[in-house]
Amino acid sequence: MKTLVAFIDRLIPSDELGPGAVASGAQIYIDRALAGPNASEKDTFVQGLESVDAYAQRVHGAALAELSAEKRDEVLNEMIESPFFNRARILTLEGMFSDPYYGGNKNFAGWDLIRYPGPRPAVAAGDQALNADVKPYRMSAYGIKYGH
Amino acid sequence: MAISLKPADVVVIGLGAAGGVAVLPLARAGLKVAGIEAGTWMDPHLDFHADEVYNNVRRLVTSSSKAQRECPTVRATTSQQARSAGVHPMMNAIGGTSIHYWAQSWRLKPWDFRTRSESTRRYGPNSIPAGSTLEDWPLTYDELEPYYDIIEQEVGVSGKAGNIQGRIDPAGNVFEGPRQREYPMPPLRGAGFTDHMMDAARELGWKPFRPPAAINSQPYRGRNPCVFHGYCSAGGCHVGAKNSTAITTIPEAVRTKHLTIFDKAQVTRIITDSNGRVTGVNYIRDRKEYFQPAKIVLLAGYTYENSRLLLLSKSKAYPGGLSNNHGQVGRHYFGHWVSNVSALFPYDINVWYGLPAQGVTVDEWADDSFDHAGLGFIGGASLHVYTERHPIDAAAMNTYGRAPLFGSAWKKFVHENAGRVASTYLQTNTFPYETTFLDLDSEVRDPLGDPVCRITFGGVRENEQRALQHAQNKMEQWFRAAGAIEVTKPPANGPRISTHAYGGTRMGDNPETNVVDRWGFSHEAPNLGILGASVMGSSGARNPTLTLQALAWRTADHLVKNWKSLAG
Ligand SMILES: Cc1cc2nc3c(=O)[nH]c(=O)nc-3n(C[C@H](O)[C@H](O)[C@H](O)COP(=O)(O)OP(=O)(O)OC[C@H]3O[C@@H](n4cnc5c(N)ncnc54)[C@H](O)[C@@H]3O)c2cc1C
Numbered sequence: 229m230k231t232l233v234a235f236i237d238r239l240i241p242s243d244e245l246g247p248g249a250v251a252s253g254a255q256i257y258i259d260r261a262l263a264g265p266n267a268s269e270k271d272t273f274v275q276g277l278e279s280v281d282a283y284a285q286r287v288h289g290a291a292l293a294e295l296s297a298e299k300r301d302e303v304l305n306e307m308i309e310s311p312f313f314n315r316a317r318i319l320t321l322e323g324m325f326s327d328p329y330y331g332g333n334k335n336f337a338g339w340d341l342i343r344y345p346g347p348r349p350a351v352a353a354g355d356q357a358l359n360a361d362v363k364p365y366r367m368s369a370y371g372i373k374y375g376h
Numbered sequence: 377m378a379i380s381l382k383p384a385d386v387v388v389i390g391l392g393a394a395g396g397v398a399v400l401p402l403a404r405a406g407l408k409v410a411g412i413e414a415g416t417w418m419d420p421h422l423d424f425h426a427d428e429v430y431n432n433v434r435r436l437v438t439s440s441s442k443a444q445r446e447c448p449t450v451r452a453t454t455s456q457q458a459r460s461a462g463v464h465p466m467m468n469a470i471g472g473t474s475i476h477y478w479a480q481s482w483r484l485k486p487w488d489f490r491t492r493s494e495s496t497r498r499y500g501p502n503s504i505p506a507g508s509t510l511e512d513w514p515l516t517y518d519e520l521e522p523y524y525d526i527i528e529q530e531v532g533v534s535g536k537a538g539n540i541q542g543r544i545d546p547a548g549n550v551f552e553g554p555r556q557r558e559y560p561m562p563p564l565r566g567a568g569f570t571d572h573m574m575d576a577a578r579e580l581g582w583k584p585f586r587p588p589a590a591i592n593s594q595p596y597r598g599r600n601p602c603v604f605h606g607y608c609s610a611g612g613c614h615v616g617a618k619n620s621t622a623i624t625t626i627p628e629a630v631r632t633k634h635l636t637i638f639d640k641a642q643v644t645r646i647i648t649d650s651n652g653r654v655t656g657v658n659y660i661r662d663r664k665e666y667f668q669p670a671k672i673v674l675l676a677g678y679t680y681e682n683s684r685l686l687l688l689s690k691s692k693a694y695p696g697g698l699s700n701n702h703g704q705v706g707r708h709y710f711g712h713w714v715s716n717v718s719a720l721f722p723y724d725i726n727v728w729y730g731l732p733a734q735g736v737t738v739d740e741w742a743d744d745s746f747d748h749a750g751l752g753f754i755g756g757a758s759l760h761v762y763t764e765r766h767p768i769d770a771a772a773m774n775t776y777g778r779a780p781l782f783g784s785a786w787k788k789f790v791h792e793n794a795g796r797v798a799s800t801y802l803q804t805n806t807f808p809y810e811t812t813f814l815d816l817d818s819e820v821r822d823p824l825g826d827p828v829c830r831i832t833f834g835g836v837r838e839n840e841q842r843a844l845q846h847a848q849n850k851m852e853q854w855f856r857a858a859g860a861i862e863v864t865k866p867p868a869n870g871p872r873i874s875t876h877a878y879g880g881t882r883m884g885d886n887p888e889t890n891v892v893d894r895w896g897f898s899h900e901a902p903n904l905g906i907l908g909a910s911v912m913g914s915s916g917a918r919n920p921t922l923t924l925q926a927l928a929w930r931t932a933d934h935l936v937k938n939w940k941s942l943a944g
C-alpha cells in the first residue's frame with residue numbers, strides 16, 4: 229500500500245488545481261478492486277509494485293516511498309513504457325474518475341478536475357448546448373450516502 | 377436421458393433482438409410458442425445504473441456467463457492456432473443484446489440487396505472484390521419494406537423520413553430507399569455540438585440528418601421518452617426509453633398467453649429424425665436436461681451460436697452438422713468493419729450527456745451514393761458523430777503529444793481538454809470472402825464439453841480498406857471544417873470478433889451456396905428456420921438490427937401463412 233500510494237501520488241499529484249489521486253481515495257478504489265472484481269490480476273499487480281521498489285532501491289538507493297517527489301517522478305518516467313505503468317495508470321484513472329460509491333473521487337474532486345458535470349436524472353436541451361456552463365450535479369448514482 | 381416435455385408448435389431458441397420480435401406474430405396467430413432463453417429478465421432498478429465502472433469498465437450488464445463461457449476463438453488464417461477472443465460482446469437475457477445496444481435503427485439501401493448486379497452494371501464485373509462470395513440477396517428492398525415498417529411501429533423507432541414514396545425531404549436521409557410513411561416518432565433532439573457539425577456538413581455541400589433510433593423521443597405506447605443522462609452505451613435504460621424486445625414485443629407476446637418462456641435454459645442440440653426433419657431441441661436448465669418437442673424450430677442465438685449449434689447437431693441425416701450437407705454452415709461469415717475517427721476541438725463541445733444514437737449522420741460516402749469509377753473499391757462508410765462521454769474514458773484521452781502522461785502538467789491538460797474530444801462511428805459496407813468463415817474449434821471447449829466457435833478472418837481486404845480510408849478522409853475533412861485542431865484516424869482494419877457479425881447461415885435461392893431460402897427456412901431441413909444477421913449476405917454501411925428484425929418478422933409471418941405445409 230505504501231508503494232502504491234507513493235506511486236499514484238505522483239501520477240495525479242495534489243496541486244493548485246485541486247486534490248490528487250491519494251487525497252481523492254484512488255488507492256481505496258484500487259485496493260477494493262484487487263480484493264474483489266479484479267482479484268485475478270492481484271498477484272501480477274503486487275509483483276509490479278515490488279519490482280518498482282526493487283528498481284528504486286537499485287537505481288536511486290531507497291524504496292519508492294522513501295524517495296523525494298522529484299526522484300519518484302524520475303522513476304515513473306523511466307518506467308513509462310512498462311505494462312505495469314500503464315495498468316497502474318488505468319486503475320488510478322478508474323479510481324479518481326469513477327462514481328464515489330467505489331471509494332475514490334472523494335468530494336467529486338476527479339469530476340471537478342475534468343469539469344464533468346455529473347450524472348443527473350434528466351438532462352435538458354440547454355445542458356447540451358455548445359460551451360454551456362452546466363452547473364455540476366454532484367450526486368452518486370447510488371445515493372447521498374456515497375457523496376453529494 | 378432428457379426429460380420429455382409437452383410438445384409446442386414452435387420453439388424459438390434465444391429471445392434477443394431477432395427471436396424477441398419473431399414470437400409476436402406467432403403468438404398473435406395463436407400458435408403455441410416455447411421461447412427458450414439462456415438468460416433471464418433483467419430488473420431496470422437493480423441492473424441498470426448511471427455508472428461507468430458498472431457498465432463499461434466491468435461490463436456488468438453484459439458479462440452474462442454463457443456468452444463468456446463459450447467466447448469464440450480467433451485466427452487470421454488456417455495455418456495459425458486460434459486463440460480466445462477474450463471478451464464476447466453479446467449477452468444473455470430476455471431481450472438479448474437489445475437490452476444494452478445503441479439502438480441505431482437503420483434500414484438498408486435498395487443497393488445493398490443488389491450490390492453484385494448493380495456494381496457489375498455500373499462499374500463492370502472487375503469491380504466485385506477479388507475472392508469475395510458476394511451474391512445479390514434473394515429479395516429486394518421493396519419486398520422487405522412492409523416489414524421494416526412493422527418493426528418501426530411495433531418496437532418504436534424515432535427518426536425523420538427522407539423519402540416517402542419517392543417524395544424527397546432534405547430534413548431526412550435523401551439517400552434512403554422509399555418508405556411508405558413517416559417514422560412513428562420525430563428524431564431525437566440534437567445537441568449543440570451535433571447541430572454545429574450539421575452546419576459544417578451543409579457548408580461542405582453534404583446532406584446531414586438526424587439518424588433513426590429505437591429510442592423514444594416522446595412518450596410511446598405508454599413508455600417514457602429518453603432523458604439523455606449519458607449512460608446508454610452498454611447499459612440498459614432505467615426509464616424504459618430504449619426499445620429492447622424485453623419491453624416491447626416480448627411482453628406483448630406474453631399477453632396473448634400463447635408464449636411460454638423457459639429462462640436460464642441453454643439449448644445444446646437441435647434434434648432431427650431420420651427423414652431430416654427437426655423434432656425439437658434439447659436444453660439444460662439447473663443441470664437437468666430436457667427435450668422440448670416442436671413442429672417448427674426457429675434458431676436465433678446470434679451469429680456465432682447459430683453456426684455452432686448447427687455444427688454441433690450432427691445426426692444420421694446430417695453427419696456434418698444440421699443443414700450442412702452442402703458444407704455451407706459457417707461460410708460467408710464476416711464481421712463489420714467499423715472505425716472511430718476522433719478529434720480535439722479548441723473549445724468545450726459538451727458531449728458528456730446524450731447517447732450514441734443522438735447525433736448527426738452523413739451518407740454521401742457510403743454504399744453507392746457517389747461515383748466509384750477509378751477509385752478501386754465499391755461501397756464506403758456512413759459517418760456518424762454522436763454524444764455521450766464518460767469521465768474515466770475522457771480522462772484517459774490521447775494527449776496528442778501536447779502534455780505528459782502524468783503529473784501536474786497532465787492535470788492541467790485534462791482540465792482544459794477532457795470535454796473537447798469528439799468521437800465518431802464509421803460503418804463500412806463489408807462483404808463475405810472465401811477465406812473468412814466460422815467452424816468449431818479443435819481444442820477450446822465450453823464447460824459442457826462442446827467446442828466453441830472458431831473465427832477465421834482471412835487475409836487483407838483491399839476493398840474494405842480503401843472504402844474505409846476514403847471515408848476516414850472525408851470524416852477528417854468534416855471535422856476540420858468544423859474547427860477541429862487534432863484529428864486521429866486509426867488504421868483501417870477489420871474486426872477479430874464483432875457485435876455486427878453476419879453470415880454463416882446465409883439466405884439465398886441457391887442451396888449450393890446458401891443455408892436458408894428466401895424466407896429464412898433451411899434448404900435441407902424444411903421445418904427449421906434461422907433468424908438474425910447470420911442470414912445476411914452483406915452488411916450495408918449501417919447497424920444490422922432493424923434489418924434482422926424485419927427479416928425475422930417476415931420469416932414468422934411466412935410460417936403463419938404456410939403453417940400446414942411447413943409444419944407438416
Ligand atoms: C454495445 C453494442 C451496441 C450495439 N448497437 C447497435 C445499434 O445501435 N444498432 C444496431 O442495429 N445494432 C447494434 N448492436 C448489435 C445488436 O445488438 C445485434 O445486432 C442484435 O442484438 C442481434 O440480435 P440477435 O437476436 O441475433 O442476438 P442477441 O440480441 O444477442 O440475442 C441472442 C439471444 O439468444 C440467447 N441464446 C444464445 N444461445 C442460446 C442457447 N444455446 N440457448 C438459449 N438461448 C440462447 C442469448 O442469451 C440471447 O438472449 C450493438 C451491439 C452491442 C454489443
